[in-house]
Amino acid sequence: MVSYIIRRILLIIPTLIGIMVINFFIIQSAPGGPVEQLIARVRGTEVRATQRISGTGGEGESGAPSAPSGDETVVSKYRGAQGLDPEFIREIERMYGFDKPLYKRFLIMMWSYFRFDFGESFFRDKKVKDLVLEKLPVSISLGLWTTLIVYLISIPLGIRKAVRDGEGFDVWTSFVVTVTYAIPGFLFAILLIILFAGGSFLRIFPLRGLVSEDWQSFSWYMKIVDYLWHIVLPITASVIGGFAGLTMFTKNSFLEEIHKQYVMTARAKGLTEKKVLMRHVFRNAMLIVIAGFPSAFISALFTGTLLIEVIFSLDGLGLLGFESAINRDYPVVFATLFFFSLLGLVLNLIGDLMYMFIDPRIDFESREV
Numbered sequence: 001m002v003s004y005i006i007r008r009i010l011l012i013i014p015t016l017i018g019i020m021v022i023n024f025f026i027i028q029s030a031p032g033g034p035v036e037q038l039i040a041r042v043r044g045t046e047v048r049a050t051q052r053i054s055g056t057g058g059e060g061e062s063g064a065p066s067a068p069s070g071d072e073t074v075v076s077k078y079r080g081a082q083g084l085d086p087e088f089i090r091e092i093e094r095m096y097g098f099d100k101p102l103y104k105r106f107l108i109m110m111w112s113y114f115r116f117d118f119g120e121s122f123f124r125d126k127k128v129k130d131l132v133l134e135k136l137p138v139s140i141s142l143g144l145w146t147t148l149i150v151y152l153i154s155i156p157l158g159i160r161k162a163v164r165d166g167e168g169f170d171v172w173t174s175f176v177v178t179v180t181y182a183i184p185g186f187l188f189a190i191l192l193i194i195l196f197a198g199g200s201f202l203r204i205f206p207l208r209g210l211v212s213e214d215w216q217s218f219s220w221y222m223k224i225v226d227y228l229w230h231i232v233l234p235i236t237a238s239v240i241g242g243f244a245g246l247t248m249f250t251k252n253s254f255l256e257e258i259h260k261q262y263v264m265t266a267r268a269k270g271l272t273e274k275k276v277l278m279r280h281v282f283r284n285a286m287l288i289v290i291a292g293f294p295s296a297f298i299s300a301l302f303t304g305t306l307l308i309e310v311i312f313s314l315d316g317l318g319l320l321g322f323e324s325a326i327n328r329d330y331p332v333v334f335a336t337l338f339f340f341s342l343l344g345l346v347l348n349l350i351g352d353l354m355y356m357f358i359d360p361r362i363d364f365e366s367r368e369v
Helices: 002-029 034-054 069-076 086-096 102-114 128-163 168-182 185-196 220-239 242-258 261-268 273-291 293-302 306-311 317-326 330-358
Strands: none
Touching: 002 102, 002 330, 034 086, 102 330, 128 168, 128 220, 128 242, 128 273, 128 293, 128 306, 128 317, 128 330, 168 242, 185 220, 185 306, 220 242, 220 306, 242 273, 261 273, 293 330, 306 317, 317 330
């Protein structure tokens, strides 16, 4: 098993580099980079200043020096740079590292990332590491609670549906699962706000934030109550639809095992149905389900939370990534991509290793990577 773990760890490195290469060149080729973003801000400031001086609503003359003919290529690379001093453009490029070739920027970035030096945000005046650590508790709360509740609902429900396959319980629960799966999480979040957060009916739960503003002044048990009170609606909205796939997966896993020969043999020996299910079927059927917990957590943590964070004013990683992509804040975009990809690859390895702990018959030494 040790050799398998070493091979998987070594495989993480080229996989991570491949992910970063593809995303780096795609994002860098998109228009509206950080240089153009700053130019747009400068031009906007000039227009507002001119309007104040002239007292008119028109743009007026910017008053900026014209670009010399020899430097037109420098200015023409960026939209909105006409009329700005080319030396000023070069200074912006040096500030953001765009004075270097594309491949060199990538190599410098990856060398820094492998030393876990993620640099500073272009527009937030903070280290990227501090930004991620600041937003991480919100996303972890959403991801961890969502995953735990989904498993607590889906596994018992899936087992029950498998045991009573084709009966009335199985039919009506399948209908409920299908309906909840069809409702988008953000739409259900809006419905919850309307019903329970002062939208049009009741005002039971708070609408904004993960904790109250005066949370620090609470006693320890009131802090826990306040935190749980705030996450009820966001977690409910995240869970809806998330348990449908796992419920059906659990049911199908149990149905597959229930019809195998060893189950019939156990029943023939006189074991009760409960003992057959718990001692024999459960371990084999839950192998894939439980081993998928790490990947389910990473999915709940990094996907599908953006709209939930926006709707409930939760300042987490989803919102940070969205704002950074809009503002072309490359250090934040690439650093979070690197961190998420590395975490996802590690959790996938942990998920594979969980197979061995659940079922010792699995031999990693003879398994090909």
